[in-house]
Amino acid sequence: MVISHLIKKQTYFDSVTLMLIGSQVKKLPGIDSTVVGMCTDYNIDSLKRLDMYQSVFDGLTPNDLIICIRAADQKTADAGIAEVEKRLSTRQKQSGSVELPPSTQEGAAARLPDANMVLISVPGEYAAREAELALNNGRHVMLFSDNVSIEEELRLKTIGVSKELLVMGPDCGTAIINGTPLAFANAVRSGNIGLVAASGTGLQEVTSTIHRLGSGISQAIGVGGRDLSEKIGGKMTLLATRALAEDPATKVIVLLSKPPAESVLKSLYAELKGISKKIVIYFIGADPKTIEEQGFVAAKNLEDAAIKACDLSSGKQHKPEFSDAQITAMAADGKMSGKYLRGLYSGGTLCDEAQRILQPIVVEISSNTPVKGCKEMADVYTSTGHCIIDLGDDNFTRGKAHPMIDPAYRSERLEKEIADPEAGLILFDVVLGYGSHLDMASEMVAAIQLGRKKSGRQPLLAACICGTHEDPQNYERQKAILEEAGVKVFPTNVAMVRFGQLCLEGNK
């Protein structure tokens, strides 16, 4: 094996672009490992861990780009470097405009002075500075970046509340504001349902389901997973809910979150009781009765939250897209070739929801993100027994792009699960919408076919598609690709997990 490298000083690309290119080039024949990234502490550690560090990297800064490739021979390694350069140059050309782009927020604001939203996905250590600058200039903020401290979050949200500006995040992946999907969000019709959520894929699942059921969205405001913690006190949830209460375009308000801290719950309920509009609440994992006792409509899962919101929005009763009889019929011929179920999720909240639905009926479920009653996996890279895995969790995404963008690790894992004689049923999600991979179904099917060919095994496969027919990926085409490969396809995670439950019961 030989290692080849290229340093490009004072050349900056965003981490997603670099990780995707690194992952694509690693697939080329003869290439063993790639590190394509800015010279951050993390990337330096990765190079050392992979035994690819060279003394020439000493003294480089996060403004310098490193391309480092280990391959079977020098020619292949050099060809790999050339391929990375080619892809980076294509990327630059794609985003290139006649004018040189600004390199700072201030420069961008000078070009678009009436900008009213700043979407921030820079590394966490720089994100709060940019967010504060945006707020001080009267602009709303969507803070996609993670690794922002809770103290910084509190400071930013205090400024946001004082100026009545949104601070969506940190670690907020999904929002639909004034009809525009931001970051990872689906194309949905406008309507009278307003949502406030501390869950990215939860928000995608509910907004997409609302759309497919025929209703629409006024606003979908992400607040970040810590907003309802004791320290943050629900600052953004309260601000956003109040604004939706006063918004004439919003008739029904939906709240999605993990159960709030006890101290926050009191002030939240007090605030919500002052609102005359209908409110649907899904506090993931909380007892719906405690919500109903307060006079609100409680949902029992994400699909149910969408159905209840549509009922209240239109005054008509809605049903799940797949009836229980239909799912039962689909599971009737579900002969499992192995005893265990495996879930390979890209959406964290969907993974959480699957565990909560199955946990009462399945003896033991392991996960890398276990909910109450489930077990922590001993080794997240090897499944044993029933396993439901969030592949978007930090374990799998350090230095790699999220599995909604980059299917590389999920494809590898899918192949591995298919080959496992213990695996009888594999569930996975396909999340459509802006930000997501443009053809995840084909990527999953390629891995399925390879796994089947290598192992000769045919475990049952089921997928749920989180998305709408307006999304850039073509919903029907994604569905057809999966179905042609023998995958049972469901419109919601709840329907898919119900199918899994019935298969497990039928194979006892």
Next chain:
Amino acid sequence: MLKDFFGKKIKVINLGISSFADDLIKQGVETIHTEWRPPAGGNKKIQALLTKVSNWQSKVTSAKGAR
């Protein structure tokens, strides 16, 4: 007021992942992507000073606007 922002056309400054800007532009949203890089070449001390200056500038601008 936040409620007054609802219904308005959004105009976006994008800092970081360039594909987010590409998606917005495809949807016809007025967007400016910034070829962002760590300020002051990654020097933390100079970054802190720059932040102070930027925040001070914003305060001066908003005070002028309020007159």
